[in-house]
Amino acid sequence: MISVEEAQRRVLSAFKPIDAELEDLVHLAGRIAAEDIRARGDNPPMSIATVDGYAVRQSDSDAPRKIVGKATPGHPYFDTVGVNEAVRIAIGGVMPNGTDALVTVDNAEAAGEVVHFRTTAVQPDFVRHAGHDFKSGSVLVQAGKRITARDMALLAAGGIAQAKVRRRPRVAIASVGDELSAPGEDRRDGDIYACTGYGLSAMIQTWGGAPCDFGILEDNAEEIATIADADAELVVTLGGNSVGNTELVARALGTTDFAMETWKVAYRPGRPLLFGQLGGTPMLGLPGNPASALVCALLFIRPSLDVMLGTQQRSCSLPQRIKCGCQSMTARLSSGLPATDERRTYVRASLVTEGGEVWAEPYPVLDYPMLSVLAKADALIVLPPGAPEAKAGDRVEVIPLDGY
């Protein structure tokens, strides 16, 4: 038996960051920046009035000013403002050359072409200075960051029309088993519905990959061999005894370029995990039990995608962890859990907050294979190998299942 960490280490070592592609601004949300994205100009590009008023020169005397023009958004005053001159400016208007202060309309009295001010006070927050938000060349989105909706607005403000993002890693998924029917089909006697692939595809999309569903394959070497056509960065098989029969599948492929290892990984719920290469493409064989397979996906496919996408893997605290995919947070147990053996144990749980703290209520261990329990769980409680009996109130590590 190997530990979960060792299995993860072996799987992840088969992946490297994927190539980048140039993508239009409107398609950047949710993508991973392949390089630091830098502003192509200051924001705001010029100093801007934040209220209606008069743009003036701070060094002028208190004498009445001559109104020489006006500035509104999109319609700047292009001349330079001279001594004892003022420009009527609207909120959002560009501060004209020569001006460095703004007097609000409330403090001004205009008569024809002349304006008097009731105050000499100049409050700096009436002008938003050029580059106040960010300067040209400053990093708006760091390499490895998943671009959010807010980042989209920031990038647009920085004049970014296109940016380099990681290509979505393609993941080919094949459901293997003579007992499988597709939902909506008439189910043959003794068949069950193929289901894991639908959940896995949706997870892979959420995690930034591009799933490609090969559908249902019969459990024999010839059918498994058809996956060799997959143009993908990762091939995943769900169930199927033939996948691990390297010799038979390689013969069906007419090649020796197929090698799989069967690992007994020290975790529950778990089954033997298959990992190998299909013509240079990493290939992962997950258990046939849907609930187990989807937990394996979280442990092995999600970090594989993170490696390919170059996602930041900071060691960080709760909300950041959730956000950056560091995958875990802590919670307190609502009820006790038995000691674990040599296997890392993932217990489905619901989460509630009381007194500002997060509590995890474990579901019964016997319910592991139930999809209905996995679907309603908020998190997986992670118990390390050899953990003593856990009591109610103990703090435990949990992997939130939010968003998938």
Added chain:
Amino acid sequence: MISVEEAQRRVLSAFKPIDAELEDLVHLAGRIAAEDIRARGDNPPMSIATVDGYAVRQSDSDAPRKIVGKATPGHPYFDTVGVNEAVRIAIGGVMPNGTDALVTVDNAEAAGEVVHFRTTAVQPDFVRHAGHDFKSGSVLVQAGKRITARDMALLAAGGIAQAKVRRRPRVAIASVGDELSAPGEDRRDGDIYACTGYGLSAMIQTWGGAPCDFGILEDNAEEIATIADADAELVVTLGGNSVGNTELVARALGTTDFAMETWKVAYRPGRPLLFGQLGGTPMLGLPGNPASALVCALLFIRPSLDVMLGTQQRSCSLPQRIKCGCQSMTARLSSGLPATDERRTYVRASLVTEGGEVWAEPYPVLDYPMLSVLAKADALIVLPPGAPEAKAGDRVEVIPLDGY
């Protein structure tokens, strides 16, 4: 001035649940169930062996059994098993008619067509009984739930090939202002880049809507009037002084079917909010400042989409709140904040966890208009109107900005 709650109440009263549409299973992830989705069969549909062994009758004597056949996944034994008979069964195989117990291979010794057992103990977890996960007709996904990846697997296991989900509400977005250029265009002197629309479109997609970007409109009645062509459930304008000039726009439209109200809402950062009707379609005018507009989107557009989508609005605790869109959780302040006036105040903050608790560190209040600060914030701290000075360590309400 009206309160945020009153403004929300008025806006939300203009929306009702949108119509449903039938969607294929592969497209259900992220959609909102329009009705309870019920299983079309038991899961598992038959009792299934969870280990390799022999399917037998519990009532039989301890005598050796005659091996009458075998059952593997997809290849059931179709006859009925009689007295003192056994069927060799593989993991995942269907338990044959007449059998109700399983003896593992480890406890069996086969010789030709006969098998002896070293035990009479029958452990129930060697058989996963029909309907153990869920029964035909049971609710797999409740109406109003956002369908997750795990739900997808659950629905497939229940034989669901299509389901009724809420149509994505269409939101037309128009950026109004003579000073706006699109990113990537040569920026005219005095222009700024239109940016809010890109962020808002991405948010609306995340929240389950279908954005439709009308691009940049000049700030005059004729241009505003072109939005009348929008085939949408909600029209949003960003910036623009003309939008509120009901008489002028209605004249440009050649109709009186345009009415907008300007509200001073008691919140900061905030500007007057416009709300009205354009030929029976609700229309919302957000401030031109991008950071303010995106906060307004969170307060007014997100709940509007929730109403149209019929999303559950349970009053619930932290992780559920995040998940079900109840929009808030609590955190402790890392540093103090001044007392608020009559306005509800939204303060951008970063979140960190220490000692299992979430702490919110506010950004300086003067940085409100900065998109760069909004983009790096993890949450908005919500301070109610008339709140006293808040001290470090105080517990405050926060709206997490995860996922957008």
